[in-house]
Amino acid sequence: MPLRITAESGKEALAAYAWAVAPRETRASSKTALLDAAAQLLTRFPPTEVSGRKLAREAGVNYGLVHYFGGKDRLLAEAYEELVRRFVGEVTNFGTKLPDVRRVVAREDVWRAAAYLAIDSSWSVEYRASSRPIAEAFDRLVAHRRPDADPAEREARVASVLTMLLGWAMFGPMLGRGVGLDRSADDQVLERLCSRVEEIIGGSGR
Incomplete structure (x- = not known):
């Protein structure tokens, strides 16, 4: 039976590869960079205008890491929740x-x-x-x-x-x-x- 490559499995493979080749010391900072980039993009665009690739470019990380950390929607949501939490807590x-x-x-x-x-x-x-x-x-x-x-x-x-x-x-x-x-x-x-x-x-x- 031939191997079926779906869009989803391709994303998972890309994410796994990106994570495998990333140096250990950069892995933690990669998510921070993505969340910071997501917060910045949310002040300039509606969520649907922020693609995973745009998010990765803004963060300066491999696109595959967007999928590793749950996809762009999850990252945008987490970034916004943190933005609100800090606002309520600090301001x-x-x-x-x-x-x-x-x-x-x-x-x-x-x-x-x-x-x-x-x-x-x-x-x-x-x-x-x-x-x-x-x-x-x-x-x-x-x-x-x-x-x-x-x-x-x-x-x-x-x-x-x-x-x-x-x-x-x-x-x-x-x-x-x-x-x-x-x-x-x-x-x-x-x-x-x-x-x-x-x-x-x-x-x-x-």
């Missing part, structure tokens, strides 16, 4: 204190990745759920700062904040040019955006 680890909204807004890498993920309809619902910790962190903050708000109001406030942050990261400067504002006005618009976010969350200070 929005505000507990009940109002965060530095300007610092939150400045994390355009997170907001762009989240926006691309949201508009890519073919991306798994399971992976989209990776954005949930961001919304949950804001919900906890609103609940503390606006104790009289019922769940529906909290949800509306969180949705408003996230919409503004995602919209600014993706389209803010472009829309500014579209309505005739020059670049010098960006800071003023951003200042108003931050003030509005603070107001929606629940005032300023502690």
Whole structure:
């Protein structure tokens, strides 16, 4: 019976070969490079526009290693989960204190990745759920700062904040040019955006 070579078996063979020829000391760094590259690509493209080969080129590793580590979808998902985890832990680890909204807004890498993920309809619902910790962190903050708000109001406030942050990261400067504002006005618009976010969350200070 002739040996059948399928696309999947070819990928597995390529991955096995790439792993076999890779020096031991580079194996651990290869996944780190792939995850870092995946995080960077997610800030510039929707997931479906990131191919395994594009990911490998960005990381500077053998294409076969993309398949060894589970394929590009798994790497993109893992990279995004790590991006969100760090964001929640380092930037929005505000507990009940109002965060530095300007610092939150400045994390355009997170907001762009989240926006691309949201508009890519073919991306798994399971992976989209990776954005949930961001919304949950804001919900906890609103609940503390606006104790009289019922769940529906909290949800509306969180949705408003996230919409503004995602919209600014993706389209803010472009829309500014579209309505005739020059670049010098960006800071003023951003200042108003931050003030509005603070107001929606629940005032300023502690």
